[in-house]
Amino acid sequence: MRLRSCVAGLALVLLEGFLGGAALAAEECQAKSTSMDDIIVALNGAPGCERAMKQFEACAYGASGDVQFGEVVEKKCEADFIGQLQPPQMLSYQRELRVCDQKYRSKSGTMYISATAFCRAEVAQRYSQRALKSGKAGR
Template identity: 75%
Template sequence: MRLRSWLAGLAMVLLGSVAHAAEECPATSNSMGDIIAALNAAPSCDRAMKLFEACAYGASGDVQFGEVAEKKCEADFIGQAKPSQKLSYQRELGICDRKYRNRSGTMYISATAFCRAEVAQRYSRRVLQAGGAGR
């Protein structure tokens, strides 16, 4: 059982390394403040997600980065979402929050942050593809 958990963690780290190789983090330094500034400056949800992937620590610090990307994506749809859509969105975020809750290690905290941001990105893309307001 521990071996399986360890292997799952290793797979997440390796997959994260592949994602990071796709683009260099454009922040002026590796500090959390500089990365958050770069995320806030992103012109769109998709760009914020690319930066999040490129700049992620792979640890609990990713929560702050994910929150910025999540909010950037929410700006595309949350204001025009119907109550039922908002409820559906909140349920999907809850699934992310529960997915790794019984796992130990900061990489699982990072995985939760990515899951939440990816949910927000999916909702943003749906609205933008449907011709809704957005960035």
């Protein structure tokens, strides 16, 4: 029993590191169930990038299923800025996404696939935040 609690504690620490503290987030998943389809509906229904990211953090599987959730968040965040990026900015955005894709490439395990999805969503979230701060979002 003691070993099980140590392993669970270690898993929580690792997950917290990958999700930037999201494993301890107080927000609850607003999906009707833990099914992928219900979580995607909840993410699509989130009113904007920030809320979608919070729901992604709350509903994440911590495994490869998070790729689909992350894609929803990326698209929701991109709606705030993608049409406003000049070619050099678009190249920078794409480069940052590629960095995420490469970051855990040599690692095995589905938690690294999840970490990649979170990295990509966080990049899109940062670009969204900048666009909203500059007042150019969604134009």
